[in-house]
Amino acid sequence: MSDLRESAIAVSYIVAAVLFIFGLKQLSSPSTARAGNRLAAMGMALALGATLLDRQILSYWSIALGTFIGAVMGIYFARTVQMTAMPQMVALFNGMGGATAALVSVAEFLRLSRSSELVGKGESTSIVLGTIIGAVSFTGSLIAFGKLQEILSGKPLQFPMQRAINALTLVAISALGAWVVMGSGGAFALWIVFAASLFLGAMFVLPIGGGDMPVVISILNSLTGLAAALTGFVLHNQMLVVAGVLVGASGTLLTLLMSTAMNRSVANVLFGAFGASGSSAAAAETGVHRTVRQTTTEDTAIALAYARTVVIVPGYGLAVAEAQHTVRELATDLEKRGVNVKYAIHPVAGRMPGHMNVLLAEANVPYDQLLEMDQVNGEFPQTDVVLVVGANDVVNPAARDDPASPIYGMPILDVDRARNIIVLKRSMGHGFAGIDNALFYHEKTRMLFGDARQSLTEVGQALKSA
Amino acid sequence: MSQELILGIYVFIMAIFVGFEVIARVPSVLHTPLMSGTNAIHGIVVLGAMLVAGSADTTLVHALGFIAVVFGAANVFGGFVVTDRMLEMFRKRDAAKEAEEKKNV
Numbered sequence: 217m218s219d220l221r222e223s224a225i226a227v228s229y230i231v232a233a234v235l236f237i238f239g240l241k242q243l244s245s246p247s248t249a250r251a252g253n254r255l256a257a258m259g260m261a262l263a264l265g266a267t268l269l270d271r272q273i274l275s276y277w278s279i280a281l282g283t284f285i286g287a288v289m290g291i292y293f294a295r296t297v298q299m300t301a302m303p304q305m306v307a308l309f310n311g312m313g314g315a316t317a318a319l320v321s322v323a324e325f326l327r328l329s330r331s332s333e334l335v336g337k338g339e340s341t342s343i344v345l346g347t348i349i350g351a352v353s354f355t356g357s358l359i360a361f362g363k364l365q366e367i368l369s370g371k372p373l374q375f376p377m378q379r380a381i382n383a384l385t386l387v388a389i390s391a392l393g394a395w396v397v398m399g400s401g402g403a404f405a406l407w408i409v410f411a412a413s414l415f416l417g418a419m420f421v422l423p424i425g426g427g428d429m430p431v432v433i434s435i436l437n438s439l440t441g442l443a444a445a446l447t448g449f450v451l452h453n454q455m456l457v458v459a460g461v462l463v464g465a466s467g468t469l470l471t472l473l474m475s476t477a478m479n480r481s482v483a484n485v486l487f488g489a490f491g492a493s494g495s496s497a498a499a500a501e502t503g504v505h506r507t508v509r510q511t512t513t514e515d516t517a518i519a520l521a522y523a524r525t526v527v528i529v530p531g532y533g534l535a536v537a538e539a540q541h542t543v544r545e546l547a548t549d550l551e552k553r554g555v556n557v558k559y560a561i562h563p564v565a566g567r568m569p570g571h572m573n574v575l576l577a578e579a580n581v582p583y584d585q586l587l588e589m590d591q592v593n594g595e596f597p598q599t600d601v602v603l604v605v606g607a608n609d610v611v612n613p614a615a616r617d618d619p620a621s622p623i624y625g626m627p628i629l630d631v632d633r634a635r636n637i638i639v640l641k642r643s644m645g646h647g648f649a650g651i652d653n654a655l656f657y658h659e660k661t662r663m664l665f666g667d668a669r670q671s672l673t674e675v676g677q678a679l680k681s682a
Numbered sequence: 683m684s685q686e687l688i689l690g691i692y693v694f695i696m697a698i699f700v701g702f703e704v705i706a707r708v709p710s711v712l713h714t715p716l717m718s719g720t721n722a723i724h725g726i727v728v729l730g731a732m733l734v735a736g737s738a739d740t741t742l743v744h745a746l747g748f749i750a751v752v753f754g755a756a757n758v759f760g761g762f763v764v765t766d767r768m769l770e771m772f773r774k775r776d777a778a779k780e781a782e783e784k785k786n787v
Binding site: 236237239240243244245246249251252253254256260263264267268272273274275276279282283284285286287289290291292293294295297298299302303306308309310312313315316317318319322323324327328330336338402405407410424427430433437438440441443444447448449450452453454455456458459460462463464465467469470473474477489547563568569570571573574575577581592604641 | 761
């Protein structure tokens with residue numbers, strides 16, 4: 217703390233770290249979450265402002281221009297993206313953070329190896345690890361984005377020798393990385409490590425099914441945090457270490473919580489090659505009773521109008537069709553007729569935990585009508601009609617009954633125990649897990665094919681004359 | 683090992699405990715916003731990018747630093763804004779509920 221400027225930076229960093237911690241704390245409770253996010257943003261502003269005072273910085277124009285371009289891009293995407301596309305937006309931003317960490321590591325290595333000072337083992341280890349983890353997080357996030365945005369197929373992509381290629385890549389990265397740390401591998405070796413890590417990140421996420429993307433994004437999120445912390449060791453900056461590790465640790469815990477909600481182990485998500493082998497078995501098995509019973513919007517309206525209790529099960533199909541407002545209007549009409557309407561929210565309905573709650577809240581669905589899985593499962597036997605709107609895997613009874621199914625053991629909504637089931641679906645296509653759903657062939661189930669919003673609108677019109 | 687590295691490792695380990703402790707009891711409704719919020723916080727790495735870009739002595743390092751600043755800034759600004767938009771929905775819900783209650787009264 218030789219002078220005022222350095223002290224100011226140090227104190228700002230400490231305050232910023234405290235703001236991050238309180239921000240995270242508040243983010244984990246619904247009533248304070250928004251304030252928590254703003255607190256963390258204040259911490260960020262303080263940390264970045266203080267950094268600009270650093271004497272190392274000689275030229276400001278590239279910082280100003282870069283920040284401007286990045287900020288405009290980030291804010292534009294963040295503000296214009298549909299609520300339904302939030303998960304992939306998080307993936308995209310996470311990938312950018314990963315890329316930043318990797319680029320900072322590489323650039324700092326280039327700078328250090330040009331100067332006369334010897335690169336210490338601590339620095340070079342951090343540089344190599346930061347490059348690897350940042351690059352893996354970058355391409356991994358881009359693939360996750362592609363899968364959720366449906367640019368890439370949501371199905372697990374597999375090809376021969378996949379594991380062998382991944383293992384070889386990992387060995388090559390480790391060997392080259394060690395060579396760089398030992399001081400003999402130069403910048404060229406680090407560039408190869410960078411490129412191979414980019415490749416590894418893509419290969420790592422491609423074989424994972426779209427339904428598991430929330431867990432994958434959470435893992436990549438904590439990895440980016442770790443990469444940011446590693447750049448802190450390289451640049452001797454405690455602020456980076458603290459904030460990066462905070463994200464790395466809380467992200468890891470969040471990953472565990474999420475996979476618990478889906479009753480899958482993290483290892484199973486990453487290496488399970490989910491849906492590839494199980495789908496054929498499941499398809500063969502359900503081949504016996506493959507009759508699907510279709511229904512019309514008029515019949516649906518009548519079934520709903522004369523029910524005493526209706527439970528709506530929203531899924532990703534509702535989000536895609538942006539039918540949250542239509543479904544709410546239909547529910548209001550039903551309530552006017554004296555029907556008791558509830559919504560059953562599976563913990564991982566949609567693409568991410570909490571996704572459905574956010575969408576339905578946007579449509580002003582009263583909070584007390586949203587029931588969680590444990591609350592609602594006991595009520596299904598007394599429910600007259602269950603309306604499944606674009607949900608698939610979370611209502612698949614195979615998860616409960618069929619030990620051969622790849623999703624066996626995942627907690628589901630027991631909608632097959634209700635008196636009548638109406639499923640709104642675009643087609644007989646598979647859910648994100650890529651497996652067949654016995655519910656659709658159930659004798660109590662009626663299928664209403666078509667775009668969810670349009671179907672619901674038509675049901676609403678038919679309801680008026682019912 | 684240098685004194686500074688040891689200090690850094692201390693900070694690293696302590697921060698792990700804080701990170702675990704601080705979100706230990708989060709309801710599943712908040713998993714996505716919390717992930718998004720932490721996603722914005724690791725955008726702090728833009729700070730490293732600023733230091734690299736600002737002190738670059740070759741064109742290559744300067745270019746790498748510049749790209750890193752762009753990506754990092756997108757991570758920070760986009761991350762906080764997208765989280766805020768998600769959480770806005772929770773506020774709306776309370777407002778909607780209040781409006782409903784008023785109507786009933």
